[in-house]
Amino acid sequence: MDLSSLFVQFLNGLAEASSLFLVAAGLSLIFGVTRIVNFAHGSLYMVGIYLAYTVVQSIGHSPLGFWVALIAAALLVGALGALIEIILLRRIYRAPELFQLLATFALVLVINDATLWIWGPEDLLGPVAPGLNGSIEIFGRYLPKYDLVLIFIGPVVLGLLWLLLKRTRWGTLVRAATQDREMLGALGVNQAWLFTGVFALGSFLAALGGAVQIPRLPANLTLDLSVIGDAFVIVVVGGMGSIPGAYVAALIIAELKALCIALGTVDIFGMSFAFPKLTLVVEFIFMAFVLVFRPWGLFGKVQAATRNTAALEAPLRPSKMPFKIFIAVVVVALAAIPLMADWAPYLPVLMLDILVTALFALSLHFMMGPGGMHSFGHAAYFGLGAYGAALLLKTAAFSMGWSIALAPLIAGVGAVIFGWFCVRLSGIYLAMLTLAFGQIVWSIVYQWDEFTGGSNGMIGIWPDHWLEGKAYYYFALAVVLVSAFVLRRILFSSFGYAMRASRDSTLRADALGINVKRVQWVGFVIAGIFAGLAGVLFVFSKGSASPEIISVIKSVDGLVMVLLGGVQTLLGPAVGAAVFKILQDYFMGITEYWHALFGGVILLLVLAFPQGIAGYFKELFEAPGGFIARRFGKRGRNELA
Structure with missing residues (x-):
């Protein structure tokens, strides 16, 4: 590596930072004002690239027309963002944050298939910007002229945003909304239109960040999920709601990636290190480092300890006879499936998938609901369990029994290490740190070809002959039922009460002598062990393990299952897992655009059942005048656990 190569990579990093900053600035604005963790922000970025490609093909043949086309495409996406806010998001502002996340995840599915329908599955590479084709020589290296323009776009937009937020009345209202929305409404400000304006501006910035990439990056259907991870990392590292922080974080992360490429493969103490491989995960490593030592981000503000009012729930009560009869009927029905x-040859296969995903969802619910700890990286422990069993069986030559017994403990060890850092944070910062650790695990598994099989995964992990077919189904059913019973008993133990007390009021729990962080850490580890057990059941049911089971999409699937069923009910995760798998399996078989149909159903469920499916029926049966109240009187309102 020479200095000229390093300098050119530094300039490449500056160009990439501008695009990342535009996307992250829009996400930071939206979160700061509306408090919505907008998972669909990456979809707006993707649509911006596709629209820019189309508009540029029509009017962008001259230098002026090219830049007008980019601005026009971003304005169109800004209008789309305003429409989304008015039609959907206004209805869920008062819903819990995670349900808002679920709604925006459904939007990702709908927008992705809509993009597929309009532009098709092929990658689309836009033309070179007129007048900016070719490269310039810098110290014997060549840098595209267009990249020099991109380097200045980020600072220019940063300056314009600073003027907008600091020197205009609208900007003053936006800054006030980030501090105290209720007080702003009490002063007579129309919050609805303010929120719409902020969402439109954030959508415009996301689309502009995508539009300026068309000479460098082909428009494709994977951009939505690939960019949202980087955007979340930048916003969290910079500090939630801080625009200057987003710019600094974008610079650091882009330059770290550029440095990894510039370093190439280096020999250190006789060992060869391929630094370009770190580009997949370097931003998550940096985020984890920042959050461990500065939990509120580089430019964020320390948040005072507050009571977690969003997690208030009715007290858990022991199950009564109607609920026990219902569970017994369900168990008998499950046992009759084979x-x-x-x-119905496919039915046992589908039910086995539901059982595995139900255990995964139950483990996530254990830390999310009673524990109050949100996770965007729970699939890491599912994957550690699956790969742990596969490696013990194939590489270490352990028996199937020992592999099943030890693999969840491997996931537990991972949870011990990661949980020690995670439980020191709360809210979105805790969730993002779990995402960082999850992506680190995924990167290691994805790139360690000699040990894990890399992107090809591992195959041939089948159960012993005596446990094949129906026997394995009944084994998995028994494991899931016992696991659900154990998790439930833990919640009714003194530890379970301490965990819920820590969730509801950290200050009061601490005053009562509860070691809150230790309780949360133990809860984190328990959830990791049972997620690993679900991974073990998965790998023996499918006969293989691949990096996809550790990806962020798998973690989001777990969130969707828990929220669909209802985070405030113990039965909710299992109901959500069943609904999720059945809908997914059905829609995949009837249309090419099953993502959109699936996302549309999720949106309807979010709007119709904001407390989740199981939560809705629990309220329906327990409410005054409901079935249980009419059948059993006042005593019956508590009969469903």
Whole structure:
């Protein structure tokens, strides 16, 4: 590596930072004012690239037309963002944050398939900017002229945003809304239109960040999820709601990636290190480092300890006879599934998938609901369990029994290490740190070809002959039922009460002598162990393990299951897992655009059942005048656990 190469990579990093900053600035604005963790922000970035490609093809043949086309595409996406806010998001502002996340995740599915329908599956590479084709020589290296323009776009937009927020009345209202929305409303400000304006501006910035990339990056259907991770990292590292922080974080992360490329493969103490491989995960490593030592981000402000009012729930009560009868009927029905294989051969396979995902969802709910700890990286422990069992069986030559017994403990060790850092944070910062650790695990598994099989994964992990077919189904059913019973008993133990007390009021729990962080750490580890057990059941049911089971999408799937069923009910995760798998399996078989149909159903469920499906029916049965109240009187309102 020479200095000229390093300098050119430094300039490349500056160009990439501008695009990342535009996306992150829009996300930071939206979160700062509306408090919505907008998972669909990456979709707006993707649509911005596609629209820019289309508009540039029409009017962008001259230098002026090219830049007008980019601005026009971003304005169109800004209008789309305003429409989304008015039609959907206004209805869920008072819903819990995670349900808002679920709604925006559904939007990702809908927008992705809409993009597929309009532009097709092929990658689309836009033309070179007129007048900026070719490169310039710098110290014997060549840098595209367009990259020099991109370097200045970020600072220019940063300056314009500073003027907008600091020197205009609208900007003053936006800054006030980030501090105290209720007081702003009490002063007579129309919050609805302010929120719409902020969402439109954030959408415009996301689309502009995508539009300026068309000469450098082909428009494709994977951009939505690939960019949202970087945007979240930049916003969290810079400090939630801080525009200057977003710019500094974008600079640091872009330059770290550029440095990894510039370093190439280096020999250190006789060992070869391929630094370009770190580009997949370097931003998450940096985020984890920042959050461990500065939990509020580089430019964020320390938040005072507050009571977690969003987690208030009715007290858990022991199950009464109607609920026990219902569970018994469900268990009998599940046990009868293999007997139906002759006329419905696929049914046992589907139910086995539901059982595995139900255990995964139950483990996530254990830390999210009673524990109050949100996680965007829970699939890491699912994957550690699956790969742990595969490696013990194939590489270490352990028996199937020992592999099943030890693999969840491997996931537990991962949870011990990661949880020690995570439980020192709360809210979105805790969730993002779990995402960082999850991505680190995924990167290691994805790139360690000699040990994990890399992107190809591992195959041939089947159960022993005596546990094949129906026997494995009944084994998995028994494991899931016992696991659900154990998790439930933990919640009714003194530890379970301490965990819920720590969730509801950290200050009061601490005053009562509860070691809050230790309780949360133990809860984190328990959730990790049972997620690893779900991974073990998965790998023996499918016969293989691949990096996809550790990806952020798998973690988001777990969130969707928990929220669909209801985070405030113990039965909710299992109901959500069943609904999720059945809908997914059904829609995949009837249309090419099943993502959009699936996302649309999730949106309807969010609007119709904001407390989750199981939570809705629990309220329906327990409310005055409901079925249980009419059948059993006042005593019956508590009969459903």
